[in-house]
Amino acid sequence: MKLTVNGIEQEIFSPPLTPLLHVLRDELDVTSPKAGCQQGGCGTCTVLIDGEPRRSCLTAVAAVDGSEITTLEGLGEPEQLSPVQAAFHERYAAQCGFCTPGMVVAATALIERKGGPVERDEVLEALGGHYCRCTGYVKIVDAVMAASRGQTGAREDEPETGEEAPVMIPGSPA
Amino acid sequence: MKAVGARLPRYDGLGHVTGRTQFVDDVRVGRTLWVKALRSPHHHAAITSMETSKAEKLKGVHAIVTCADVPKNVYGHLEALGVPADEPLLADGEVRYKGQPIAAVAAESEEAARAAVEAIEISFEEREPLFDIRKALDGEAPQIHQWGNVYPHYGPYNHRRVRKGDIEWAFENADAIVEGVYRPQAIEQMPMETQVALAVPEASGRLTIYSCTQAMYFSMGVVAAHLQVPLNKLKFIGGTVGGGFGGKVDTAADTVCALLALKSRRPVKWRWTREEEFLASSTRAPWHIEIADAVTNDGWILGRRMLTLHDSGAYSRFSPYGVTKHAFHHTGAYTIPNLRFDGFVVYTNRVPTTAMRGFGVTSVSFAVETHLTRVAHAIGMDPWQLRLKNANRIGDTSGNGVAMKDPSTVPVTLAAAERVGVELPAEFRQMTPEPRSGDLLPEHLREQQRLNGEDS
Amino acid sequence: MPAEALVPTSAEEAARLYGDGEGVVVFAGGTILLPEISAGRLKPERALMLHKSGLDGISTDGGTIRIGAMTPVSALVGGPSELISRFAENVGDGEVRRSATVGGNLCATAGVGAQRGDLGAPLIALGARVRSTGKGGERTEPVEDFLAGDRSGRLVLEVELDAPSGKWGAETLRRRHAHSYAIANVAVASNGGGLRIGVSGVGPTAVRARAAEQSRNPDDVLRDVEPVDDAVASAEYRRKMLPVLLRRALDQLETA
Numbered sequence: 001m002k003l004t005v006n007g008i009e010q011e012i013f014s015p016p017l018t019p020l021l022h023v024l025r026d027e028l029d030v031t032s033p034k035a036g037c038q039q040g041g042c043g044t045c046t047v048l049i050d051g052e053p054r055r056s057c058l059t060a061v062a063a064v065d066g067s068e069i070t071t072l073e074g075l076g077e078p079e080q081l082s083p084v085q086a087a088f089h090e091r092y093a094a095q096c097g098f099c100t101p102g103m104v105v106a107a108t109a110l111i112e113r114k115g116g117p118v119e120r121d122e123v124l125e126a127l128g129g130h131y132c133r134c135t136g137y138v139k140i141v142d143a144v145m146a147a148s149r150g151q152t153g154a155r156e157d158e159p160e161t162g163e164e165a166p167v168m169i170p171g172s173p174a
Numbered sequence: 175m176k177a178v179g180a181r182l183p184r185y186d187g188l189g190h191v192t193g194r195t196q197f198v199d200d201v202r203v204g205r206t207l208w209v210k211a212l213r214s215p216h217h218h219a220a221i222t223s224m225e226t227s228k229a230e231k232l233k234g235v236h237a238i239v240t241c242a243d244v245p246k247n248v249y250g251h252l253e254a255l256g257v258p259a260d261e262p263l264l265a266d267g268e269v270r271y272k273g274q275p276i277a278a279v280a281a282e283s284e285e286a287a288r289a290a291v292e293a294i295e296i297s298f299e300e301r302e303p304l305f306d307i308r309k310a311l312d313g314e315a316p317q318i319h320q321w322g323n324v325y326p327h328y329g330p331y332n333h334r335r336v337r338k339g340d341i342e343w344a345f346e347n348a349d350a351i352v353e354g355v356y357r358p359q360a361i362e363q364m365p366m367e368t369q370v371a372l373a374v375p376e377a378s379g380r381l382t383i384y385s386c387t388q389a390m391y392f393s394m395g396v397v398a399a400h401l402q403v404p405l406n407k408l409k410f411i412g413g414t415v416g417g418g419f420g421g422k423v424d425t426a427a428d429t430v431c432a433l434l435a436l437k438s439r440r441p442v443k444w445r446w447t448r449e450e451e452f453l454a455s456s457t458r459a460p461w462h463i464e465i466a467d468a469v470t471n472d473g474w475i476l477g478r479r480m481l482t483l484h485d486s487g488a489y490s491r492f493s494p495y496g497v498t499k500h501a502f503h504h505t506g507a508y509t510i511p512n513l514r515f516d517g518f519v520v521y522t523n524r525v526p527t528t529a530m531r532g533f534g535v536t537s538v539s540f541a542v543e544t545h546l547t548r549v550a551h552a553i554g555m556d557p558w559q560l561r562l563k564n565a566n567r568i569g570d571t572s573g574n575g576v577a578m579k580d581p582s583t584v585p586v587t588l589a590a591a592e593r594v595g596v597e598l599p600a601e602f603r604q605m606t607p608e609p610r611s612g613d614l615l616p617e618h619l620r621e622q623q624r625l626n627g628e629d630s
Numbered sequence: 631m632p633a634e635a636l637v638p639t640s641a642e643e644a645a646r647l648y649g650d651g652e653g654v655v656v657f658a659g660g661t662i663l664l665p666e667i668s669a670g671r672l673k674p675e676r677a678l679m680l681h682k683s684g685l686d687g688i689s690t691d692g693g694t695i696r697i698g699a700m701t702p703v704s705a706l707v708g709g710p711s712e713l714i715s716r717f718a719e720n721v722g723d724g725e726v727r728r729s730a731t732v733g734g735n736l737c738a739t740a741g742v743g744a745q746r747g748d749l750g751a752p753l754i755a756l757g758a759r760v761r762s763t764g765k766g767g768e769r770t771e772p773v774e775d776f777l778a779g780d781r782s783g784r785l786v787l788e789v790e791l792d793a794p795s796g797k798w799g800a801e802t803l804r805r806r807h808a809h810s811y812a813i814a815n816v817a818v819a820s821n822g823g824g825l826r827i828g829v830s831g832v833g834p835t836a837v838r839a840r841a842a843e844q845s846r847n848p849d850d851v852l853r854d855v856e857p858v859d860d861a862v863a864s865a866e867y868r869r870k871m872l873p874v875l876l877r878r879a880l881d882q883l884e885t886a
Contacts (some may be wrong), residue, residue: 002591016635017657017677019668032193034416036366037448040666040726041809044366057668058661062635063681072193073757076528085191097190097197098416101246104191106725128808129723133366133417288670427649 003064005030006074016062021045023061024071032072032101036131043130046102049052053109072101075108084108087147090138095134102130107144118148181273186414198384198414199445200372206372207236207280209427209434209444210287212294213454214269214276217523218318221267221296226277229293234286235288237438238294240277241266243352245402246508251424251491252260254395258327260320260528261489263400264600269298269377270318270488271525273454280442284466303523307462307483310520318488325486325494331517334494334501336573340514348468352549354463356541360457360485362529362600365568367416369455373431375439381432387425388418399438400429403459409434413514417537420529421455424491459493459527460485461500463541468512473555473563477512480504486519487526493519496527496534502574506542507583508561509570511618555604558591562602564575567611570619636677641728641787644683654678656785658700658741659731661722661830662738662746670846676685678785680747685787691792699733699786706732711791713798713817714752717830720815721748723808733786740834743861744811750777750836754828755798755817758791774828792829796821799882801839801875802831805862813863816875820883827876832857839876848873848880858866 001012005028009121012025023040024030024047036042045056048070076082080088084107094100110118110126118126122145132140146152189195199594224471226238241247241264248266250259265276277294281287309315310323317323326332345351372384387393390412415422427444434442446455462483468476482500485495497517506517532539550557566572566581584605591598610619636654638644648654652779655674657663666672683767683781686700688709695710706718721727721735736753743846753773760776762784763767771779773789776784804812812831819826825843830836857868 016637016679017664017667019664022668025200030201031202034197034367035199035445036368038668039448040661040722041448043723043725044367045726052449052728053725055725057660057665058658058659058726058729060660060664060679060681062679064635065659070873072191076192078192078194081191089187089193090181092187093183094184094187094190096366096415096417097186097195100190101193126724129365133364146620161414166301285670449669 001062003061003066004068006070012061014061014064017060019057019062020047020059020061020069021056024056024069027045030071030073031138034098034101036098041101041131043102043106043127046105046130047050048105048109051109051112055107056139060078064120071105075104076172082108083109083147083150083152084144087143088150090152091139091146092094093139093143094135095136099130099132103127103140106130110144111148114148116148119146120171195414197367197414198372198386199367201372201384203372203374203441204444206441206443207434207438208284208287209278209280209431209442210284210291210442210477211430212277212281212291212296212449214265214272214274216269216298217272217305218316219269219298219303219476221265221269221276222299223295223297224277226296229290230292230296232281232286232293234282235279235290236275236282236440237280237434238266238290239430239433239437244376244400244401245491246543249399250501251392251396252495253399257494261491262428268301271523273450273525274488275430275454278430278434278444280438281439291378305522305524305586307460307485307520307522310421310483310522317559318523323521325490325521327494330626334497334515334517336501336504336513336515338573338575339477341477341479341512341514344468344512348476349471350469350553351466352469352552353464353466354541354545354548354627355545356405356527357461357463358461358537358540360460360524360527361530361626362452362455362457363417363419364451365415365417365419365421365536368448368451369425369427370420370443370445371425371427371431372441373428373435374441375435376409380407380409381435382411383428383432385410385425385428386415386418387412387423387428388420388422389417391602392423393425393428396424397429397561399431401432403451419531420458420533423529424456432442436605442471454525456487456491456528459496459537460524461537461539461541465541466547467545467549469553471553472552473550473560474616475508475510475549475564475619478510478514480513480515480516483520484517484534485527486521487524488521489526490519490527491528492533493527496529499534500538503538504542504571505518505541505573506546506583507566508546508564509541509566510564510573513573532610542606557596558587558596559602561587562598565605566607567610568607583607585600633653636676636678638678638680638717638731639682639684641683641685644678644685645763645768645785645787647786648678651783651785656680656733656737658705658734659702659729661726661730662734662741666790667725674818680733686731690793695791695793697732697789699731699736699788701732703727703730703732703735711752711756712795713756713794713800713819714749716800717748717752717802719813720802720804720812732789735754736773736786736789737781737784740858740860741811742780745831745860745862746811746859747777748812748815748830751815751817751828751830752800752819752885753789753791754836755819755826755837756791757819757826758789760789763787777835777837782797784840792821794819794821797883797886799879799886801879803871811862813828814857814868814871814875816872816879818879818883826838827851829855829872832872834858842876846880850875851876
């Protein structure tokens, strides 16, 4: 089997029913997708499979043979952050950082799909399956909206969040 | 003042947003073995036999540890403070909660470790479990702990006591007695990162331990004690924690990995599954809290009787400390001159409980604040006014006799009222934390300055 | 890991490799099975992996809609039937739906403390048929009959239904969270003079509420449906709410 992971083609030797998560972490040492629950419930293992966000813990590697995989490492470097990465960094949307890999990847796909500014309810829908147990949801949602509006770098431009009262991700523990 | 008010980047922010932050599970050390544990399937049982020889012979298995491999198996987290220990690292002869670790395997893969755990031959004789803290003191209740069902080591007492003023006088002179029972339940801290540890044996004989602990030096002491090695044999690497919220102050994975690393002479990693985190890791304690307040019709709380039962689960861990904190806070942010508080640490066959975000305090604050509103309704007074009238003021003394120097109850309550649009009469709006005088210093509060009675 | 992974490249090969289903675990999207396998709770000897079988896709052929068993649930959101879409969008979150399949949803058994198979309700209401293979060969049957049978011996190939033309109503009761399973689902549809009612999320499989179809009395839903207790809701609560949900769904029919 073959996978192209963050632009590099890789031969895969794990058995076919190995979760993509374990292939990435243990065979390829790509460690940003985390083993948060290994049953699809938390969202921190989410990666882009041919551009679409999916749970790597729920994906058998054979089922995505030949695909292009993008993880958080593949979105940008510390010296050259992607807009979503920059917004997360500048707006303190990462606290302990363990949910961040899935959040940033899913948010990046949302913005790509929309091709322009995303609204709060769209962010809530796209990130609704992702847990942040430090309960930093408000900052996360603000960061995604800001990134979609190009509001990164200079800190003067606050996100136009539209409403004052913070709206949590539906049903979140926040 | 460069930092206050400034937006400074998080020191670990770049690593977090680029996936470069190395959590314990992300550390890569060649030839690392995986750990799985045999955990108790029963809430309460005697272990009548255990045989690991078949499991040891399985392919890929490098080491198995049981209680016999632990130099000092029973060690208490608070032993350094003089609190005796009651919990074994690995179960010895009996199990007291479902999920309690009995043995641990280090093998080439998680799959091989799991197979070895399944191959350990073990038999149990089930015993009646105890789950309800309210029944623990009944004569018929199963006795589940070597000290009895209640933690006995509060000085001369078997519970944490607070005695202040003249509680009998308060209840005799009250216009109303308002009672309430509050039962906050267990909560799993549920960090996104499950408990995980990696122990690497070094050529020098030292162990390098990558830990997700919230309390590095604490965990280091615990490992050193169980292993009976000096601290300079341990090198701890931590500080990158994928959430803890109290659930990672008493990590057992560090010690188990250390033992297996020494025995197998290989790096070993134990990453708990989400199921283990939910079913076998410590939780916030459930509590049973009974409050009776002696109050006057004009809104003074003359006295409080309170009984607290804290569900410690199967072992003590930090619970005695949690109940002590709970006792300190049992008057909330209010001054009550006459008190009788009794708080018990009660053992059950649930998972041992531990810290979570305001250890011992959130539970009592929930009870006290709910009760104050109940008191206000009982005497027909506005709950905001009741709180402000009884609020801690400079010079008031707490339940344990500490004089308040800078109590914030009044300004915080007024600010909260303003934010939610509650309009208060001028006499309340003008309140400050300054010492009581005039109508706010009745005779019964003058008394409270003369602290009498005991405080254990 | 299974001793053998079978990866058919056509529907015919899938059916042949499945045979009578003995000793074969069907691996579709993997959202239910993969966590079981990687946690070591399920150890299949032979896994039939369907990702290359060509069993995915939605087609409209005259008045008939065909939905391949491997069609991801995400493809039903905003798909050919608005009624199905209403329930598809409640399955997991968007990322889970991209992996989860229609066939998997029809074959899912109850999870730990929760019921699965939300799609059963709208498919029953729309009179969908399931084409499956296995012991005794291929057969096509109403979805409610398929669900009531022994699904473990069947390989779902596709679901077909007449393009919806009538009115419908849909009610779902669930906690407001992407990962929360349904407490109860009710789907109703009328085509011509007939009324069909499907209920899911209250027991191990979706059920057709025939008595209530006849009487149009919402309370009669409990004559065909036996709600269960689980971690999501009590049977008692479900019994109380089902007639309420059905009444609301029927009201939608009236006002549609």
